Amino acid sequence: MKYLCLIYEDRVAGKTLPKADIEKAMKEYWAFEDSIKQSGHYLGSNALEGTETATTVRVRNGKISTTDGPFVETKEQLGGYYLIEAKDLNDAIQVAAQIPSARWGGVEVRPVHLYRRS
Amino acid sequence: MRYLCLIYDDEKKWQGLSQKEQEAGIAEYGAFTESVKKNGHWIAAERLQPVHTATTVRIRNGKQSTTDGPYAETKEQLGGFYLINAKDLNDALQVASRIPSAKWGSVEVRPIWETTRP
Numbered sequence: 001m002k003y004l005c006l007i008y009e010d011r012v013a014g015k016t017l018p019k020a021d022i023e024k025a026m027k028e029y030w031a032f033e034d035s036i037k038q039s040g041h042y043l044g045s046n047a048l049e050g051t052e053t054a055t056t057v058r059v060r061n062g063k064i065s066t067t068d069g070p071f072v073e074t075k076e077q078l079g080g081y082y083l084i085e086a087k088d089l090n091d092a093i094q095v096a097a098q099i100p101s102a103r104w105g106g107v108e109v110r111p112v113h114l115y116r117r118s
Numbered sequence: 119m120r121y122l123c124l125i126y127d128d129e130k131k132w133q134g135l136s137q138k139e140q141e142a143g144i145a146e147y148g149a150f151t152e153s154v155k156k157n158g159h160w161i162a163a164e165r166l167q168p169v170h171t172a173t174t175v176r177i178r179n180g181k182q183s184t185t186d187g188p189y190a191e192t193k194e195q196l197g198g199f200y201l202i203n204a205k206d207l208n209d210a211l212q213v214a215s216r217i218p219s220a221k222w223g224s225v226e227v228r229p230i231w232e233t234t235r236p
Contacts, residue, residue: 004166006196008189030235044162046201047231048122055227057211059220066211071126071226074190078124080231083164089173093184096175103177108189110172113165113198115144 002043002112003084003092008076009105011050028100036084041095047080076105083112120161120230121202121210126194127223129168146218158203159213165198194223201230 014022036042054070070077082099086092089109096107132140154160172188188195200217204210207227214225 002164004164006189026233046120046122047233049229049231051228053229055207055211057214057220057225057227058223059215064211064215064220070228071124071194071224072190072192076189078228093173093175097177097182102175102182105176106189107175108172109175110169110188110196111167113167115165 001086001088001092002114003086003089003096004110004112005082005084005092005096005099006078006108006110007080007082007099007101007105008074008108009079009101010076011079025100032098032100035098036082036095041084041086043083043085045080045082048078051077079105119204119206119210120232121204121207121214122228122230123200123202123210123214123217124196124226124228125198125200125217125219125223126192126226127197127219128193129195129197131222132197133168143218150216150218153216154200154202154213161201161203163198163200166196169195197223 033042033045051070056067056069056071058065079101084092084095086095092109096102096109099107101107151163169188174185174187174189176183197219202210202213204213210227214220214227217225219225
């Protein structure tokens with residue numbers, strides 16, 4: 001089964017951290033990534049730029065409208081994701097719990113929809 | 119530049135559609151995916167299972183807690199994503215406006231934070 005682990009954390013608070021703390025967190029992320037590559041869980045991942053860079057797009061009656069900012073304003077923001085392969089939800093939760101941001105933010109685990117295209 | 123297009127739409131509306139209408143929606147998505155694969159925008163895409171299958175994981179003081187449900191309760195739910203290559207934000211917004219759900223939901227476009235690993 002494929003699962004998407006969505007990482008939510010307070011990016012505003014993150015910006016005020018000393019450089020050494022940020023570097024430490026990055027190192028933890030690299031170590032986490034190495035470990036899930038070794039265990040075969042890793043499929044892909046990306047970190048996102050801050051929500052201030054987000055644009056939301058809608059098309060109504062054939063007209064495109066864009067608004068600055070994310071779709072949803074939350075205290076903790078979507079900061080990135082890991083796409084993983086896991087035996088089942090429990091296995092996926094064990095992986096998600098090792099994502100460094102789970103300690104200061106939250107990680108939403110969602111199964112990926114599988115469908116065959118005819 | 120790489121951009122993540124996050125698709126938000128009302129799951130309940132989708133569930134309320136007839137089988138024929140759902141098939142038409144899936145066919146529209148199929149055509150969109152084909153077109154972005156042909157023009158080189160496509161990198162990856164996934165559709166997610168409904169939010170009732172989501173689990174949110176947090177670690178506090180070394181203890182793991184899991185709660186059922188998504189990180190954020192919203193009127194429209196994150197239903198999937200496209201990871202695309204685009205010249206710039208305008209190009210990305212043009213692609214995002216062709217995602218079928220932009221007509222009945224919203225698409226949030228976020229640039230990828232390109233990190234270089236030391």
